[in-house]
Amino acid sequence: MQLKATTIDIGTSRPIVLLNVDDADELGAHPLDRVRIDHAQETTTGIVKRTERLVEQGTIGLTEPLHRIRGTVTVTVAGRPHSVEYVRKKLDDIELAANELETIVHDIHEKRLSDIELGAFVSAVYANGLSIEETENLTQSMSNVGETLRWEPPVVPDKHSIGGVAGNCVTPIIVAIIAEAGLTIPKTSSRAVTSPAGTADVMEVFCEVEFTTDEIKSIVTETNGCLVWGGGVALSPVDDEIIRAENPLSIDPAGLLIASVLSKKRSVGSTHVVIDIPYGEGAKVQSLVGARELADNIKRVGSHLDMDVTCAITHGSDPIGRGIGPVLEARDVLAVLEGNGPESLRLKSIRLAEMLLDHCGVDASPTDILDSGGALNRFRRILVAQNGDPEISADDLVPGDESMTRRSDRDGIVTGVDNRQLCELARRAGAPLDSRAGLVVHQSAGDRVVEGDSLYTLYAEQPAKLVEAESLGERLEPVRVRGKADALVERR
Incomplete structure (x- = not known):
């Protein structure tokens, strides 16, 4: 069938073609069928969307990936891939x-x-x-697609957390420590998948995170490190497509998680990697047994890709840090680098940095680098290289204007803090799209509280989202408080 090509924008990056229902019926093309499009010296394929109004009979509407096609084209039904x-x-x-x-x-x-x-x-x-063999083959295939970065040093460290723990933004602190220790650490990070903030979301509070591969190389050459969004460059681009499909259901199955992490690491040129696997109530991995099994599989796939991978199995029942959401986590990060901040965030950052330095055979003290101000200075250098403000302070990082605080209705003991529920509340408040939305958790498991003590404070940029998050909070119990007798029964 001969049809006249016309461009159309329906907000998709996929090669969709719009056919008038009369033309589609004549072709025998159903929704999601493929059609072959022959034009000039080129042949391409499009996915069918039928319409009565958007295109007239005798024309074919082409979305952005096919906008190069002009004039009259020959259209025939093609088989599925x-x-x-x-x-x-x-x-x-x-x-x-x-x-x-x-x-x-x-x-x-x-x-x-x-x-x-x-x-x-x-x-x-x-x-x-996925079986371990499927995971190896999938990761290999994903890492073979797209751009790759290569570096002169024979040892290129990297770190990744599988996520699932609220406020676990240790990466900017670790990168600053490792870069100050003299190693090259080109860190690409993701935006949030199931959490209220990915590392890239937090870093975007401080500076730009989208750069070309040449710009990344320049930043790393200047500062020893970078903290950029991996989706801004074509490093394992299939991973970005898979993440886009995972987002609506908030799922992150183990095989795809491993393939996602290690294909990105291989593409960015990492040689020595530490993977943080938190486990516990509310984390992605619930049990120590599950964490060990995942660690074994990650190391096996890493070995298949000729990367030296080790795993840190960490306790993930409590949040790390106090802030949850881009601005609130950024505030915690800067506070730790300045010598203050949540002790849990500081200690975990030091522990993982020690593991990574030891893994790379470097004798340096993360504590000394942090306490001396070296990590802070290095972080500010990275901000400058990424077009950020090196003079930014924790006081500049202000959460949303709309807020409410949930308080304890009894005297007792905090018997548990549910990461998953806290993340749900922060997302309902608007995080990560609203960067100043989220929450601050005021208590940890084991803390004693009296009636009226603050449990957590919600922040939002929009009143309606605060109301929605507050309503959800009334149905959930992200910070569990039990009286003395109740706590004893629960522990048994």
Whole structure:
């Protein structure tokens, strides 16, 4: 069928083509079918969306990825990519071969899968899991797609946390320590997937985080380190597409988590990596056994990629730091670098930095680097290189104007702090999109409180979001307080 090409914008990055229903019926094209488009010396494929009004009969509407196409084109129905069949196999809990996973990765990269098909792949992995061989092959394929960075030093350290712990923003502190110790640490981080703030969201409070690969190299050459958003460059770009599919359901299955983390590390040129695996109530990993199993799998996949990976299994039942949300976590980070701040955030940063330095064979004291002000100075140098304000202080980081404080209704003991519920409250208040939204938790497990003591304070930029978060807080119990007798019964 001959159709006239016209450009159209429906807010998608996928190669969608809009066909008038009469043309679609004549072609025999159903929603989400593929059509082959022949024009000039090029052939490409689009995913069908039928419409009665957006395009007239005799025309084909092309979204942004296909805007280069002009004039009259020949349109025929095409078969579905082989990767769709492989996704269906995974839905049936059939293990996929290396070439099948490579095909899925390639088609995701080329945007040949519809959002529904990509969501089906993520759901299949969530429901049925990946074997260790599948995880190795998926990670290898993902790291082979897109750009890669290479560095002169033979040892390039990196650190990552699998997340799930509120306020766990140790990365900026660790990068400042490691860079001040003389090592090259090009840190790419993600935005929030299931949390109220990813490291990139927190760093964006201080400075720019989106840079080209050449700009990243320049920043690292100047300062020994960087703290940038990994999605701003084409480092394992398939990972970004998978994360986009995970976001609506707030899921992060283990196999995809490993592939996500290690494909990014390999692409950025990391050689020695420490992975933080928090476990406990409300964390992504609930048990010590589960944490050890995940650590073993991460190290095995890392070895498959010729990376030296070690894991820190940490207690993740309580928040790290007090602030939850971009500005509130940024305030904690800067306070620790300035010699104050939450002790839990300071101690975890030091411990992981010690592990990373030891892993790289470097004899240096993170405590000395932090206490001397060296880490703070290095952090400010990185801010300058990333177009931030080096004079920013904790007092400049002001949370949202709308706030409310939840107080204890009894005397007693804090028997638990639920990370997951705290994160839900912070997100309901508007974090991370509203950078000044979130909450500050005032108590830790084991603390004694009296009636009227503050448990947590919610902050929002918009009154309606504060009301919504407050309403959710009334139904949840993110900070559990029990009387003495109740606490004894619960501990038994």
